[in-house]
Every structure is written in structure tokens, then in C-alpha cells.
Amino acid sequence: MNRRFLTQGLLYFILGIVFVFFAIQEVNRSGWGIFAYIIIAMAAIDFVTAFRMFYQGLRKNQTPSE
Structure with missing residues (x-):
């Protein structure tokens, strides 16, 4: 996985x-x-963005580098 992602x-x-946590409080x-x-809503946006970053990092690893 790409370290940046x-x-x-x-x-x-x-x-x-x-x-x-803040929402529960x-x-x-x-x-x-x-x-x-x-x-x-802000938490949901952050979770979706996190999963997209993880997916992007996995996708970058699977492409062969030349």
C-alpha cells in the first residue's frame, strides 16, 4: 500500500x-x-474519504510499475 494514501x-x-464521539456527546x-x-454528516464524509484513500492505495499497489 502506498504510504501516502x-x-x-x-x-x-x-x-x-x-x-x-462528539456527536454522541x-x-x-x-x-x-x-x-x-x-x-x-461530517463523520460520514470522513469515513467515506478514508475508505477511498485505502482503496486508492491498494489499487496503486496492484498496477505493475515499469
């Missing part, structure tokens, strides 16, 4: 986990408000 994927994955504190939905 792995590093970026891990960063986005960690950010997604942090946003999920927000829901426990004040219920399902608009801010909780925004935080969950």
Missing part, C-alpha cells in the same frame, strides 16, 4: 471517530438537534 486514510478515519447532552446531524 495509508497515512491520509488513517487521518480521515481518526477524524471520523472523533466526530462520532451532543446527543446525550441536548438530543437530536441540527448540530448533531451536522457532526454525523
Whole structure:
């Protein structure tokens, strides 16, 4: 796996986990408000970006280099 894609994927994955943690805290504190939905949307975007980075890194490894 390409190291750059792995590093970026891990960063986005960690950010997604942090946003999920903040969303759980927000829901426990004040219920399902608009801010909780925004935080969950940001976490979802981070998780999708992380998986795309991991996939891109795997795809780069499988192509033969000349």
C-alpha cells in the first residue's frame, strides 16, 4: 500500500471517530438537534474519504510499475 494514501486514510478515519464521539456527546447532552446531524454528516464524509484513500492505495499497489 502506498504510504501516502495509508497515512491520509488513517487521518480521515481518526477524524471520523472523533466526530462520532462528539456527536454522541451532543446527543446525550441536548438530543437530536441540527448540530448533531451536522457532526454525523461530517463523520460520514470522513469515513467515506478514508475508505477511498485505502482503496486508492491498494489499487496503486496492484498496477505493475515499469
